[in-house]
Amino acid sequence: MDPFWSGRHLLVGVSGGIAAYKTCALVSSLAQQGAEVKVVLTAAAERFVSPLTFAALSRQPALTDAEFWQATRGRPLHIELGEWAEAILIAPLSANTLAKLAHGFADNLLTNVVLASCCPVALAPAMNTQMWRSPVVAENWQLLQRDPRFWALPTAKGRLACDAVGEGRLLEPEALQAYMLALLWTQGRRDWQGKQVLVTAGGTREPIDAVRFIGNPASGRMGVALAVAAACRGARVTLVHGPLGIPFQAEPFGIQVLAVETAAQLEQALNTLFPEVDVLWMAAAVGDVRPAHAFTGKLPKAQLPETLPLQPIPDIVAALSQNKHPTQRIIGFAAQTGDPLPLAQAKLSQKGLDAIVANPIDLPESGFGSSHNQGYWIPRCGEIEKILPCEKAIMAHQLLDLALQLG
Numbered sequence: 440m441d442p443f444w445s446g447r448h449l450l451v452g453v454s455g456g457i458a459a460y461k462t463c464a465l466v467s468s469l470a471q472q473g474a475e476v477k478v479v480l481t482a483a484a485e486r487f488v489s490p491l492t493f494a495a496l497s498r499q500p501a502l503t504d505a506e507f508w509q510a511t512r513g514r515p516l517h518i519e520l521g522e523w524a525e526a527i528l529i530a531p532l533s534a535n536t537l538a539k540l541a542h543g544f545a546d547n548l549l550t551n552v553v554l555a556s557c558c559p560v561a562l563a564p565a566m567n568t569q570m571w572r573s574p575v576v577a578e579n580w581q582l583l584q585r586d587p588r589f590w591a592l593p594t595a596k597g598r599l600a601c602d603a604v605g606e607g608r609l610l611e612p613e614a615l616q617a618y619m620l621a622l623l624w625t626q627g628r629r630d631w632q633g634k635q636v637l638v639t640a641g642g643t644r645e646p647i648d649a650v651r652f653i654g655n656p657a658s659g660r661m662g663v664a665l666a667v668a669a670a671c672r673g674a675r676v677t678l679v680h681g682p683l684g685i686p687f688q689a690e691p692f693g694i695q696v697l698a699v700e701t702a703a704q705l706e707q708a709l710n711t712l713f714p715e716v717d718v719l720w721m722a723a724a725v726g727d728v729r730p731a732h733a734f735t736g737k738l739p740k741a742q743l744p745e746t747l748p749l750q751p752i753p754d755i756v757a758a759l760s761q762n763k764h765p766t767q768r769i770i771g772f773a774a775q776t777g778d779p780l781p782l783a784q785a786k787l788s789q790k791g792l793d794a795i796v797a798n799p800i801d802l803p804e805s806g807f808g809s810s811h812n813q814g815y816w817i818p819r820c821g822e823i824e825k826i827l828p829c830e831k832a833i834m835a836h837q838l839l840d841l842a843l844q845l846g
């Protein structure tokens with residue numbers, strides 16, 4: 440449970456499609472995070488999932504057209520809900536509800552709520568590939584996106600309920616939640632749109648032989664969280680990562696991915712990619728040393744050397760910052776034990792960075808492998824900002840806000 444979600448007013452619209460079962464998991468997760476979630480079902484949605492399911496998961500009455508048409512003495516339900524919502528997500532969005540929204544129809548509770556509200560609305564379509572590709576659906580989809588209030592989320596590829604394999608699947612609950620976080624955080628502004636962002640994540644592995652290596656316990660969580668948050672906020676993102684300790688799907692966010700193992704591979708990838716980017720987030724835990732020689736094949740235990748000559752790994756980010764264009768920004772990370780500030784400040788200037796994120800790795804709930812983090816934002820020019828313990832997904836959004844101030 441993160442304080443960011445606590446008491447947020449989220450309205451989840453469900454239209455008719457079998458993918459509505461995934462929305463149950465999302466609603467459950469948002470409610471567990473502490474958000475107030477009100478679910479509005481269309482008549483077709485009720486055929487797939489009972490309002491009772493959503494009511495139980497959200498701990499709120501789930502609302503249907505029956506409530507919409509009920510005579511009340513209070514203000515109309517759709518007006519109340521429209522004013523109440525800070526953000527709306529419609530998942531799944533059916534071809535029918537899409538057509539209604541695109542053309543301003545208001546014949547049920549959900550379409551009326553959308554018209555009566557002014558908050559940002561995320562739309563997560565789900566339908567058969569043929570339906571999704573049909574010209575009239577494509578036209579309605581484009582039409583709706585002319586209004587910047589609507590965030591058009593992609594569909595996923597895969598096996599559909601009709602057994603076909605293709606586009607049109609609803610995004611998974613984790614991806615929907617990441618988009619909802621960005622939508623709420625930015626109040627619907629795509630404030631990283633137009634920026635090309637490069638993120639590195641995870642640790643590097645330097646081979647001793649075919650199976651043994653020198654590595655570190657970086658999971659890649661912080662870098663992945665940054666890549667996802669930047670993509671949700673409109674950036675074009677490339678993620679270069681070492682072996683990850685977490686499951687990660689790039690497709691829902693349109694993130695380009697390049698997997699590497701060694702620091703040399705990471706360096707080569709960055710040398711190619713860096714000239715094209717506006718901002719580099721160097722969150723990878725790059726090794727500092729590697730074995731001077733890597734043995735071919737797997738050495739038998741008896742032949743393992745007693746000592747291992749090492750050689751230093753060149754500082755990749757320091758080399759990149761020497762040749763960067765004045766408009767490019769490079770942000771490094773310094774994972775430290777003890778007081779992270781003095782060492783991180785030294786690294787900021789040694790490496791020629793625009794900012795560095797200093798984070799302690801010796802405190803509970805932060806650092807390597809944890810889903811949480813904390814630390815300091817230290818810009819080359821400007822004020823140091825303390826970042827209180829929070830989920831890495833939340834910290835990623837804080838860092839993106841701060842990086843925008845670098846200009």
Ligand code: C5P
Nearest residue numbers: 721723725752753754755756771772773
């Ligand atoms: O010097 P230290 O490893 O603590 O610095 C961390 C920062 O420098 C991180 O941003 C990391 O990605 C980067 N780094 C690098 N090349 C290295 C070692 C670290 O770019 N060989």
